[in-house]
Amino acid sequence: MAKTDSMRVFEILKANRLIGLLAPSSAGQCLTAYETLFPLGIVLEVAFRTETAADGLRLVRERHPDALLLAGTVMTRAQAHKALDAGAAGIVSADYIPSVVEECVKADVMVVPGGLGDCGKQLAYKAELYGCDFRELKVKHPFQWVYKLFPAVTKTQTYVELASAWRGPYKDLTVIHTGGVVLANLARLAAADPAGIFCGSALTARVDQPAGMAEEAARWISALKQAVRA
Numbered sequence: 001m002a003k004t005d006s007m008r009v010f011e012i013l014k015a016n017r018l019i020g021l022l023a024p025s026s027a028g029q030c031l032t033a034y035e036t037l038f039p040l041g042i043v044l045e046v047a048f049r050t051e052t053a054a055d056g057l058r059l060v061r062e063r064h065p066d067a068l069l070l071a072g073t074v075m076t077r078a079q080a081h082k083a084l085d086a087g088a089a090g091i092v093s094a095d096y097i098p099s100v101v102e103e104c105v106k107a108d109v110m111v112v113p114g115g116l117g118d119c120g121k122q123l124a125y126k127a128e129l130y131g132c133d134f135r136e137l138k139v140k141h142p143f144q145w146v147y148k149l150f151p152a153v154t155k156t157q158t159y160v161e162l163a164s165a166w167r168g169p170y171k172d173l174t175v176i177h178t179g180g181v182v183l184a185n186l187a188r189l190a191a192a193d194p195a196g197i198f199c200g201s202a203l204t205a206r207v208d209q210p211a212g213m214a215e216e217a218a219r220w221i222s223a224l225k226q227a228v229r230a
Helices: 005-016 027-040 053-063 077-086 098-106 119-130 134-140 161-166 183-192 210-229
Strands: 018-022 043-047 070-072 090-092 110-112 146-149 174-178 197-200
Touching: 005 043, 005 090, 005 110, 005 174, 018 027, 018 174, 018 210, 027 043, 027 053, 027 210, 043 053, 053 077, 070 077, 077 090, 077 098, 090 098, 098 110, 098 119, 110 146, 119 134, 119 146, 146 161, 161 174, 183 197, 183 210, 197 210
Parallel strands: 018 043, 018 197, 043 070, 070 090, 090 110, 146 174, 174 197
Antiparallel strands: none
């Protein structure tokens, strides 16, 4: 059986552990970011905080039909439908929003709710929608066995330890750390969660200077490698 786009992007995320978050001001920025980051193994997440997000997804898929992208900050069923229609391989939210989960599970597309709680609730609801139990969800739909830790870092607190706590009842859970993740703390966070995936907007901050964006990406990749060796 051919792998779905969700399974393919999930495998890349697990292997390379980096997501570049972009709130695009133009569709062309999505194309530039994708063409710069994806060859380096970094998945692009296009935030639906701007009107050009869906157009950006479509443009990338038109130029690269096999492109694998995430749609982020998806907060409503309508946004989820729009992102899926534009070709997103996975949907990411800032919170656990049941209607978004419903829309994505119906399409059998990876959906990643976020927060500091509700991890088990969203897994249970996914399993219910698929008509299976937890164990079957993890085995049959592994790209749904995922949650976003958000915010991962604040001015006064780091929540990376929640990842290992969740993996007690939800063995081998994939955790995406988002919010406050920067190059300066990446190695420390990655060492604390060796299985974690890390998302940062700094990876796309120089989207209008592709060479500079590639240099920043190289620094993040190096920091991850150092954390693995430590």
